[in-house]
Amino acid sequence: MKKAATMIEAKTKEIIKKHGGDKSSLIAVLQDIQEQYNYLPKDALATVNEEMEIPASRIYEVATFYNTFSLNPRGKYLIEVCAGTACHVQGASRLMDKLQRDLEIECGETTKDNMFSLEEVRCLGCCSLAPVVRIGGDIHPYLTQDKIPKILGNYRKQG
Amino acid sequence: MKKISTIDDLKKAGEKGLKSLFPDGVKIVVGMATSGIASGADKVYTALDEEIKKRKLSYILAKTGSMGMDFIEPLVDVIEKDKPRLSYGKMTPAKVPQLIDQIIKGNVDKIRPLYRIDEEDVIITGEVKHYLVGALPEYLKDVPKISELPFYKKQVKIVTRNCGIIDPENIEEYIARGGYFALQKALRTMSSDAIIEDVIKSGLRGRGGGGFPAGKKWQSCRNAPGDIKYVICNGDEGDPGAYMDRSVMEGDPHSVIEGMIIGAYAIGAQEGFIYVRNEYPLAVANLTKAIEEARSLGLLGKNIFGANFNFDIKISKGAGAFVCGESTALMASLEGKAGEPRAKYIHTVEHGLWDRPSNLNNVETWVNVPVIITRGGKWFSEIGVPHSTGTKVFSLVGKINNIGLVEVPMGIPLKDIIYDIGGGIPGGKAFKAVQTGGPSGGAIPAAMMNLPVDFDSLWEAGSMMGSGGMIVMDEKTCMVDLARYFIEFLVSESCGKCIPCREGVRRMNDILHDICAGKGKEGDVELLELMAKGIKDGSLCALGGSAPNPVLSTIKYFRQEYDAHIQKKCCPAGVCRALIRYEINAKKCTGCGVCAKKCPTECISGEKKKAHKINQKKCIKCGVCMESCKFEAITVE
Numbered sequence: 001m002k003k004a005a006t007m008i009e010a011k012t013k014e015i016i017k018k019h020g021g022d023k024s025s026l027i028a029v030l031q032d033i034q035e036q037y038n039y040l041p042k043d044a045l046a047t048v049n050e051e052m053e054i055p056a057s058r059i060y061e062v063a064t065f066y067n068t069f070s071l072n073p074r075g076k077y078l079i080e081v082c083a084g085t086a087c088h089v090q091g092a093s094r095l096m097d098k099l100q101r102d103l104e105i106e107c108g109e110t111t112k113d114n115m116f117s118l119e120e121v122r123c124l125g126c127c128s129l130a131p132v133v134r135i136g137g138d139i140h141p142y143l144t145q146d147k148i149p150k151i152l153g154n155y156r157k158q159g
Numbered sequence: 160m161k162k163i164s165t166i167d168d169l170k171k172a173g174e175k176g177l178k179s180l181f182p183d184g185v186k187i188v189v190g191m192a193t194s195g196i197a198s199g200a201d202k203v204y205t206a207l208d209e210e211i212k213k214r215k216l217s218y219i220l221a222k223t224g225s226m227g228m229d230f231i232e233p234l235v236d237v238i239e240k241d242k243p244r245l246s247y248g249k250m251t252p253a254k255v256p257q258l259i260d261q262i263i264k265g266n267v268d269k270i271r272p273l274y275r276i277d278e279e280d281v282i283i284t285g286e287v288k289h290y291l292v293g294a295l296p297e298y299l300k301d302v303p304k305i306s307e308l309p310f311y312k313k314q315v316k317i318v319t320r321n322c323g324i325i326d327p328e329n330i331e332e333y334i335a336r337g338g339y340f341a342l343q344k345a346l347r348t349m350s351s352d353a354i355i356e357d358v359i360k361s362g363l364r365g366r367g368g369g370g371f372p373a374g375k376k377w378q379s380c381r382n383a384p385g386d387i388k389y390v391i392c393n394g395d396e397g398d399p400g401a402y403m404d405r406s407v408m409e410g411d412p413h414s415v416i417e418g419m420i421i422g423a424y425a426i427g428a429q430e431g432f433i434y435v436r437n438e439y440p441l442a443v444a445n446l447t448k449a450i451e452e453a454r455s456l457g458l459l460g461k462n463i464f465g466a467n468f469n470f471d472i473k474i475s476k477g478a479g480a481f482v483c484g485e486s487t488a489l490m491a492s493l494e495g496k497a498g499e500p501r502a503k504y505i506h507t508v509e510h511g512l513w514d515r516p517s518n519l520n521n522v523e524t525w526v527n528v529p530v531i532i533t534r535g536g537k538w539f540s541e542i543g544v545p546h547s548t549g550t551k552v553f554s555l556v557g558k559i560n561n562i563g564l565v566e567v568p569m570g571i572p573l574k575d576i577i578y579d580i581g582g583g584i585p586g587g588k589a590f591k592a593v594q595t596g597g598p599s600g601g602a603i604p605a606a607m608m609n610l611p612v613d614f615d616s617l618w619e620a621g622s623m624m625g626s627g628g629m630i631v632m633d634e635k636t637c638m639v640d641l642a643r644y645f646i647e648f649l650v651s652e653s654c655g656k657c658i659p660c661r662e663g664v665r666r667m668n669d670i671l672h673d674i675c676a677g678k679g680k681e682g683d684v685e686l687l688e689l690m691a692k693g694i695k696d697g698s699l700c701a702l703g704g705s706a707p708n709p710v711l712s713t714i715k716y717f718r719q720e721y722d723a724h725i726q727k728k729c730c731p732a733g734v735c736r737a738l739i740r741y742e743i744n745a746k747k748c749t750g751c752g753v754c755a756k757k758c759p760t761e762c763i764s765g766e767k768k769k770a771h772k773i774n775q776k777k778c779i780k781c782g783v784c785m786e787s788c789k790f791e792a793i794t795v796e
Contacts (some may be wrong), residue, residue, distance in 0.1 A: 026495035027478050031437070058496075065497035065654070067479030068437050085400035085594065085630045086556040088644050094782055101759055101781075122481060122648070124438055125402035126197050127556035127628075128229030128563055139197035145783050146757065 005043045011036060012047040023054055026062055030069055038078075039070040067122070075110040075117040077136040077155050079103075084123030086130040095131055096120065098145040102152060115156065162457040164465050166343055169334060172456075176335025180325070181290065183240050185218045185262060187211075190234040190323055192225035192409045193441050194402075199251065200233035206252035207235070210259050218262075224410015226323030227564035228310060231273060234323070237262060241292040243275035243299060266298050274305045282320045283337030283533050309579055310561050315542065317550050318403075318526045319566050322410035327445045330452045333413040339458060341529035345421045346466040349532075351381060354425040358528065360536030362548035367393055367484070367521030368599065368625045369701070370547075370614040376518060380426045380508040383516035388428040390419055391512065391519040393489060394435040394442065397481040398597030399648065401628030403552040403564055404522035408435065408442035411526070412449035416472060418525030420463065421532060423470045426518050431472040434489050437479055446474055481598075481652035484626075485700050486511075486519045488654065499654045500700035521626065523552060543569030547613035551627055553595075555581050558588065558633040567612070574608040577631060588633040592716070596625030598645040598652075599705035601712025602638060621712040623705070637734035638717040639724050643671035645709040653702065660703030663694040667710060675735040679725035684714055733795035736780045740796040743784075745770035747792035754784035754793065 015032045019025035029052070033044045040063055049056045063069045081087075081096045096107060099118055103111050110117040126132045129141030140151060163169055189195070189204045204222070211218045226234060231248030235258070238244050247258065247270055257269045277291040305311050325332035333339070345354055359374030380388060392415060396404040408415060419431045435443050450472050453459045461469045480498050482488045488498035490512045511517025527549060531539045540548045547569035553576065555565050560582035567576060577583065577590060584590045592602040595612075601622035603610060610616055614624050632641070646668045655661045667690055670683050691707030698704045714721060723731050730738040743754075743763075748770040755763040755771060762778045765771030773784070785793040 022495075024493070024495040027492065028476065031476060031478060061497050062495070065480060066477075069478065083399065083648070085597070085628065085644070088399075089557050089630065089632060089636050089641070091782070097781055098759075098783070121438065122397065122479070122652070123399035123401075125396065125405045125436075126194055127400055127402060127554055127630075128194050128232075129197050130556065132197070139193075141197050144786055145781065146787055 008037075008041050008043040009047045012044040013051060016048065016051050021052060023052060026052065026054060026059070027066070030059075030063060034069055038074045039072055073110070073114070075114050077116050078134075079116050079118045080121040080124070080134040081107075081119070082124045082126070082130070082132045082134070083120045084125075084127060084130070086127035087123075087132060090130040092131040094145060095133060095143055095148070098148050099133075102148060116152070160456060163339070164457055164462075166340075166347075169339055169343055172331050173334040176329065176331030176333070177288075179329060179332055180335055181240075181288070182219055182238065185216070186221060186238040187218055188221045188223050188236040188238065188326075190225055190232060190236075191222040192322075192406055193439070194225055194229045194406075195232045195234065196441075198229075198232040202252050203233045203235060203250045203255065206255040210255050214259065216259070221326050222328070223324060224322040224327055225406050225564065227319060227406070227566070228561070229563040230561050237272075238290065241290075242296060243277045243291045243302075245272040245275050245299075245302065246305075248273045265296070267302065272302050274308055275299055275302045276305050279324070281336050282317055283340065283530055285534065286337075309582065310563075310565075313571065313575055313579055314566050315550050315568050316566050317530050317542070318407060318523050318552050319564065320411070320530070321414060322406055325411065327410050327412055328448055330413060330449070330456065333411070337533065338413055338529070339417055341532035342417050342420055342458070343464050345532050346424060346464045346468060351425045351427065354421065354532065355381060357536040358425075358531055361527075361531045361539035362536075362546070363524065363527055363531060363539065364547065364614060365521060366523035366527075366551065366626070368398075368596065368623065370624060373520060373524050376508060376520070377422060377426055379506065380428075380516050380518040383509040385516045387430075387515050388426055389512045389515060389517040390423045390426060390428045390431045391489070391493070391517055392419055392431070392433040392525055393484065393486070393519055393521045394433055394439075395477045395484045395489060396436055396439075396522070396626060397484040397652075398599075398626045398628045400556055400594070400630045401554050401597060401626045403554055403627050405436075405439050405442050406564055407522055407526055407552075408439065409445050412442075412446045413453065414526045414529060415446070415522055416449055416453055416459070418528035419472060420459065420470055421528050422518065422520070422525065424466075424468050426516075428518065429469055429471075431470065432475055432493055432512070433472060434475045434477060434483070434493060436477045443474060443476060450474065480654075481648075482654045482700075482702050485702060487700070489519065490517060497654070499656045500702070502699055523627070544611065544613050546615055551612070551624065553627045553629040555629050555631065557594075557631040558584055558636065559631040560585050569613045570611045570616075572608070573603065573610045573612055576612065576629065577608070581631065584631070584633050588635060591632045591634050591636060592638065594622075594630040594632065594641065594709070595628065596623035596705075596708070597628050598648050599623060599701065599708055600625045600628075601708045602632070602641065602716060603712075604716040606716075621708070621715055623708070635732050635734070637675075637730050637732035638713040638720045639671065639730075640675055640732075640734045642710045642713045643668070643675050646671055646706070649702065649706045653706075657697070657699045657703060659694045659697030660699075660706060663690055663697075664703070664706050666690060667694075667707070671710070674721065674724045675730075676737040677724070677728045677735075679721075681725065683725060684718070684721050688714065739780060740775060741773055741778060741780060741782070741784060742794055742796050743771050743773055744792045744794055747790050749790055749792070751789075753787050753789070757783045757787045759783065
């Protein structure tokens with residue numbers, strides 16, 4: 001465990017250095033940490049606190065204000081159900097229900113096998129393909145409840 | 160590449176770009192904006208690449224942005240010397256070998272092009288560039304010209320002038336279409352005052368939603384005391400259902416950069432920021448490349464075009480907060496803080512980013528600037544209507560046939576956009592309303608189809624321009640559910656700073672949820688109206704101030720739907736789940752059993768080849784049965 005913490009610390013320092021260490025780069029630093037670990041590990045935030053001399057309370061404020069950040073580990077594939085208006089009028093909420101049923105988790109949770117995290121996203125800007133769901137960065141257009149089991153199966157197969 | 164510091168350098172780069180746009184050989188261009196890729200353009204691109212290599216052809220393969228015709232993507236254009244540019248829609252990897260055969264043989268027998276482009280207007284210079292030289296080849300006689308397509312006929316492309324035409328990663332192509340000439344003109348021949356005057360004369364109003372005159376804003380920022388000033392581009396396109404800024408940032412990033420440099424010169428700013436939504440990775444990538452390229456050519460940096468003017472741009476990625484589209488919240492976010500807006504009596508043009516004078520405009524506003532500089536403010540002011548000049552890009556989405564981005568002159572009647580350009584409502588359903596302005600806007604009913612689409616008319620109708628989302632709804636869209644949807648959105652996106660918005664919107668959400676769940680009470684609508692007034696008056700920023708708009712406009716135009724939910728406990732559009740029932744039409748049911756197999760609660764039963772039945776007690780109303788029935792035997796009651 002200790003070794004992992006030191007590695008996170010070193011990586012975080014590297015990220016902070018890349019952005020120049022200025023306090024205004026906090027969001028960019030957190031984005032890079034999030035990208036690296038798929039969430040914001042506590043050890044990384046402690047390093048940000050020390051290195052950038054930003055109070056932990058402010059880091060926590062920023063980390064919880066923006067939707068991109070997660071304080072809990074996310075699964076391997078992030079499933080983002082688009083909740084944009086175009087997707088909504090084309091029935092996106094039913095896709096969310098179907099995913100919740102099939103994955104046996106609520107929106108905002110991660111499956112036990114750490115494979116999938118389910119979240120809602122505010123418009124991916126692919127309104128012409130509505131309703132869409134983004135899984136692990138790939139956009140699945142014109143999605144129906146019917147297609148979901150096969151798509152999830154394919155990601156599971158990929159491992 | 161050699162640095163560009165004179166007009167001759169620019170012309171030379173432009174000549175190279177022209178050769179790339181109008182090559183001597185064959186060039187195939189794939190629309191690779193986000194919408195294109197999501198419909199499979201990357202697979203088509205790979206297939207083309209492999210086929211060209213396999214046959215050892217010397218074709219050029221290139222990428223471009225989006226033409227706005229999202230309903231026919233993936234789009235592939237074929238350019239051959241002296242022939243019209245041909246566009247093929249809905250391309251697939253399987254069609255690629257046939258397409259190559261056709262190019263070699265010189266026919267369009269198997270895969271028909273959707274349209275041909277004989278010539279192109281270069282809006283910045285007013286020139287016309289010809290693809291077709293000489294007579295039209297006989298085999299293309301039946302292919303319609305792009306200008307004859309209903310989708311295009313009424314469009315005027317100023318903001319999206321280069322999208323879907325140039326390679327966003329190729330600065331020479333941008334220059335070939337008049338790019339950076341406005342910058343050269345501004346820096347070498349115009350004073351700051353002259354530029355600002357021209358922008359004021361153009362009548363350009365902020366395209367982010369508010370519609371504040373851009374020239375006036377520039378002037379205030381220029382006149383604000385202080386040596387260090389900033390220009391900011393708001394690319395945090397948060398309105399759900401709007402993606403025009405994404406398309407421009409992806410397809411024509413240099414136009415954003417050029418507009419910002421001109422603005423910075425006029426205002427006296429040395430540094431610029433582009434704040435882009437984190438959800439737009441391709442826009443970030445293309446802008447980053449474009450900035451690097453502009454910098455390496457000396458178009459950003461010190462002494463641009465030999466003038467005593469230094470300027471550079473940084474990109475900041477948003478982190479997923481709708482409120483950051485608000486200017487003061489965006490600036491807080493740029494400073495690395497939580498994006499909370501502040502009171503507007505302190506103007507950002509005087510005390511903005513890091514308390515310094517800052518001029519923020521939306522992507523679309525900046526992109527208009529180079530055109531205004533080259534063609535003149537007067538030319539621009541003659542497009543559109545007197546108080547709303549120029550064009551506006553709309554994302555036409557929802558229940559409409561031709562889904563995509565459309566750019567129209569301001570003041571065009573709503574019905575022209577819905578029927579002529581949009582091609583009407585799919586499936587012969589009735590057009591009900593269109594929502595503009597996102598969560599801050601409102602619904603405009605079908606009865607107001609003749610409404611001219613401009614800043615003031617939309618405002619008077621109880622909606623607003625917003626950033627340009629235009630969501631079309633048919634008879635199967637429930638307006639109460641729509642209002643609930645927007646309010647729910649705003650509940651999670653309210654920054655929480657002021658109580659009327661944080662708590663008031665939440666209470667409105669509770670009431671709307673109850674109405675949709677069949678628990679609505681007499682007086683709920685009146686209570687919503689009362690709360691709306693309090694929230695409007697008591698909120699600090701535009702998010703709270705406009706939050707009740709979707710509720711108020713739907714109450715105003717669709718009161719009968721609210722009454723149906725509250726009094727009759729029914730949802731006329733068949734959307735609100737607590738108020739609907741799925742039934743199987745025994746006459747249409749073939750007893751195939753597909754629905755019973757798909758039903759997650761196993762509530763459908765029946766003998767094979769005989770009409771099935773739904774057990775209403777077990778039904779969770781997920782709608783899977785209706786989705787899977789091939790015989791339209793399942794209906795919503």
